[in-house]
Amino acid sequence: LVLVTVRLSPSSAHSGGLVAYSESQSKHGTHSVESSQTDPKKKRLVVLGTGWAGTSFLKDMNMSSFDVQVVSPRNYFAFTPLLPSVTCGTVEARSIVEPIRNIIKKNIGELQFWEAECVKIDAANKKVLCRSNHDINSVGNGEFILEYDYLVVALGAQVNTFNTSGVMEHCHFLKEIEDAQRIRRSVIDCFERAVLPNLNEEERRTNLHFVIVGGGPTGVEFAAELHDFVQEDLVKFDERISSYAEQKFQRDGIEVQTGCRVVSVSDKVVTMKEKSKGEISSIPYGMIVWSTGVGTRPVISDFMKQIGQTDRRALATDEWLRVKGSDNVYALGDCATISQRKVMEDISTIFKAADKDNSGTLTVKEFQDVIEDVLVRYPQVGLYLKSKHLRKVTDLLKDSEGNDREEVDIEGFKLALSHVDSQMKSLPATAQVAAQQGAYLARCFNRMEECKDNPEGPLRFRASGRHQFRPFRYKHFGQFAPLGGEQTAAELPGDWVSLGHSTQWLWYSVYASKQVSWRTRVLVVSDWTRRFILEGTRVVFE
Numbered sequence: 001l002v003l004v005t006v007r008l009s010p011s012s013a014h015s016g017g018l019v020a021y022s023e024s025q026s027k028h029g030t031h032s033v034e035s036s037q038t039d040p041k042k043k044r045l046v047v048l049g050t051g052w053a054g055t056s057f058l059k060d061m062n063m064s065s066f067d068v069q070v071v072s073p074r075n076y077f078a079f080t081p082l083l084p085s086v087t088c089g090t091v092e093a094r095s096i097v098e099p100i101r102n103i104i105k106k107n108i109g110e111l112q113f114w115e116a117e118c119v120k121i122d123a124a125n126k127k128v129l130c131r132s133n134h135d136i137n138s139v140g141n142g143e144f145i146l147e148y149d150y151l152v153v154a155l156g157a158q159v160n161t162f163n164t165s166g167v168m169e170h171c172h173f174l175k176e177i178e179d180a181q182r183i184r185r186s187v188i189d190c191f192e193r194a195v196l197p198n199l200n201e202e203e204r205r206t207n208l209h210f211v212i213v214g215g216g217p218t219g220v221e222f223a224a225e226l227h228d229f230v231q232e233d234l235v236k237f238d239e240r241i242s243s244y245a246e247q248k249f250q251r252d253g254i255e256v257q258t259g260c261r262v263v264s265v266s267d268k269v270v271t272m273k274e275k276s277k278g279e280i281s282s283i284p285y286g287m288i289v290w291s292t293g294v295g296t297r298p299v300i301s302d303f304m305k306q307i308g309q310t311d312r313r314a315l316a317t318d319e320w321l322r323v324k325g326s327d328n329v330y331a332l333g334d335c336a337t338i339s340q341r342k343v344m345e346d347i348s349t350i351f352k353a354a355d356k357d358n359s360g361t362l363t364v365k366e367f368q369d370v371i372e373d374v375l376v377r378y379p380q381v382g383l384y385l386k387s388k389h390l391r392k393v394t395d396l397l398k399d400s401e402g403n404d405r406e407e408v409d410i411e412g413f414k415l416a417l418s419h420v421d422s423q424m425k426s427l428p429a430t431a432q433v434a435a436q437q438g439a440y441l442a443r444c445f446n447r448m449e450e451c452k453d454n455p456e457g458p459l460r461f462r463a464s465g466r467h468q469f470r471p472f473r474y475k476h477f478g479q480f481a482p483l484g485g486e487q488t489a490a491e492l493p494g495d496w497v498s499l500g501h502s503t504q505w506l507w508y509s510v511y512a513s514k515q516v517s518w519r520t521r522v523l524v525v526s527d528w529t530r531r532f533i534l535e536g537t538r539v540v541f542e
């Protein structure tokens, strides 16, 4: 028997561009972590989260000007749009994750990564309390405190169960890599159970009944993957399962039930209430996936209470992604939303300022200048330019006979705008928004010194001078919804909708190009190729 032990010095854990830190311990066993190597003149920047927003921020950030610390319970980035493909083995889990240290390796400067959860943001004292998610016995009480000058909150969102009873206990979620792997095992268990000899017809049927709650993109994509799995891969299975499942799926296919709300989930059935008639019905299931939108993480709810942002789902920020009511704290991605109320107030102020003689009207030229100004500052208004409500605004430029007006009524504009306001919901909780916000904020931090003396932003409304930076501007590049059977639906910029096989190829190319590293790009493409060449061999039978 040969026993090989490898003992590394603690400093090796800090290799690869990471810095060493000194710690002081409080009487409660909570460590306060302080930088011991970096330039004390550097401002301390703490980043919470390594998802789409956090990673995109870190990837573009020049670390040399700040003392950067990153906190996240996972030390990797996961490409969430391909999570549904992991559930049925179309792509491997390892193909869509990349260690965060690899992603930022090319950056200038150093950072410290802490694999832990932030459990409290103490904005008044500019501190965050973190807790390691490693075995508590091996890391003391696992808690430590980080102090910051700037805090970037990119904590994402958590699943929203709407407090429905039984959901936490019995449903699968599709948010993390582990969720996708659990679903993958569960799918295959359902098929294996369905052929056990001691099951009757009804029980077999129940085992092959997959329920997806929530008809958003994630639910649809999972349904599409499951459909493909049944159509293409099941032939490799025990003949009894494959013929039974094939018949069932062909006969029943995917049934969509709308207009009902799930009221409870037990280990065997899901109970629903029809919205219009209030009728209650129950369906037995083999596996259930809960995919109904996003909820607020407790640490964010607690922070919102501290800064007076109650009754909200996400942290309200201004157009520069600064959290309202808290200095030097920025929020981006799914945990944040740009406050529209402030936008509407500011638009009103712009109009008031333009109406110099207080007449309640503007000339057409003045009106057009104001609209242009509004669109520069608030690009999201532009998203609704095509909406019928904003068309009412442009209609204001014409009289009832369709002739150009000389003057425009501001009240009429405000009325039209109030319709836009109700339509102008916050930006969608998507990877696209999160990644753009991360890149935008990194640019702001990289230009912080430069723009102090030479601000690049628009004129301030209520004070003199300009804003330091341009406000965040979201560019929508379209959205995909894979439908199964090598078909995809896409909503593309310019109001284009594209469907079918060619769109599936577009989907492949876009998702391959969006991978965060060459390693994941090669792995994802080879997973797809494997599926094409050896059709019916998703690696689901593990």
Ligand code: FAD
Pocket: 048, 049, 050, 051, 052, 053, 054, 071, 072, 073, 074, 080, 081, 082, 083, 084, 116, 117, 118, 119, 154, 155, 156, 157, 174, 175, 176, 217, 218, 297, 299, 332, 333, 334, 335, 429, 430, 431, 432, 433, 434, 480
């Ligand atoms: P996340 O990416 O969720 O990152 C949050 C980060 O915070 C994670 O690193 C997490 O570990 C960390 N964290 C959590 N709690 C703590 C804590 N207490 N302390 C420290 N760190 C913490 N969007 C699209 O645009 N297109 C798509 O096709 C698409 N498909 C999707 C498919 C699925 C299955 C899912 C789940 C989402 C999909 N999305 C898609 C949405 C997209 O993934 C999210 O909008 C995006 O991940 C939001 O980025 P984020 O950085 O805000 O949050």
